[in-house]
Amino acid sequence: AGLPDGSSQVLAIGNDGNVYHQTRFTNGSWSGFAPLPGIGTPTMAAWDVAIAGLPDGSAQVLAIGNDGNVYHQTRFTNGSWSGFAPLPGVGTPTMAAWRVALAGLPDGSSQVLAIGNDGNVYHQTRFTNGSWSGFAALPGNGTPTTAARTVGIAGLPDGSSQVAVVGSDGNVYHKTRFKNGSWSVFGAVQGPYGASTFPAQRAAIAGLPDGSSQLVVTRS
Template sequence: VVANNNLVYHQTRYADGNWSGFQLIRGVNADTMAARGIAIAGTPDGAAQILAIGDNGLVYHKARYANGTWSEFQLLAGVGWDTMQASQVSITGMADGSAQVLAIGDNGLVYHEARYASGEWSGFQPITGVDALTMRATQIAIAATPDGAAQILAIAPNDLVYHKARYANGTWSNFQLVPGAAGANTFAANTI
């Protein structure tokens, strides 16, 4: 979590229902990590993959391994530049040990990147939008499915919710409007 003091804390809930208690997460060359946003996903090997948007707006990754040890935070590269700046991030762990990442860049565009099970990264790329080469969004979310696909939701600047799938073979569906309640053709939202 990012607490009210803007510092990042971690806690484990054990299988027996007990909790470890919140502990500060070590930052980049510091004892603490200040952040604007955070996302976490588990992988089948028992690790957790963490994304943080630092207080400088840059995107960082850190892993918590199954044995309880941590990697250091590492900056993620942007598209054609050394660092990725974002206003929001989302991550999901896949059955093959990889992770799929979404970010809304500081330009409002949605970007995707894969972290392979080997620890290598694919590099951020913009994803196609609704009848456009890029997708703008104010909110994003991503979730894995057992067949190796990832399901994506995005709230566009018009406040409508859209869905897109990334299939296990790496191809994508087109963004489609998510139907609303009581038979409505669209659904407006402000948070996913």
């Protein structure tokens, strides 16, 4: 994740299954990896992580712990951490998931996506005051839920977000979350040579300062 001062925040899940973090400073030097503590443990074991930088220089972190639940914490501008805490699910005290994605927006809010254990995509907003909207299923085209294999999200300068998923059919789909909180419908991403769909294993998306987005996929 990139921050406004030009530094970067890096997360990695090591071969021991624990989450490690380091900073790349503006002069190109590195802090070196250090483990992130869990809840009452010296390390945080996880199988998926996501991080996003915010305009105030803080960063938001998500991790799916070894118990299969989604955890969140904040890295503050002074380099201290809030500590991991579980995110509630839909009518449950914890959110069980196997993929997470996270994007920061210019107003300081964050957009969170998770693929739940039912295989459907869920979304929520973390507001600038630190409160949460709560997870809700992301509708498909004419369906109450969107089944997906992987998910990615990017925030843009105008306050909108771009979402890319690999659907349950193995094809890449895209939709926009507008600044007012409404959504476009999912549209299939075209493949090469005029193909109407693009089969893929994973998809990642990033927003640029001019309002465009870059989409990268791993072909299936």
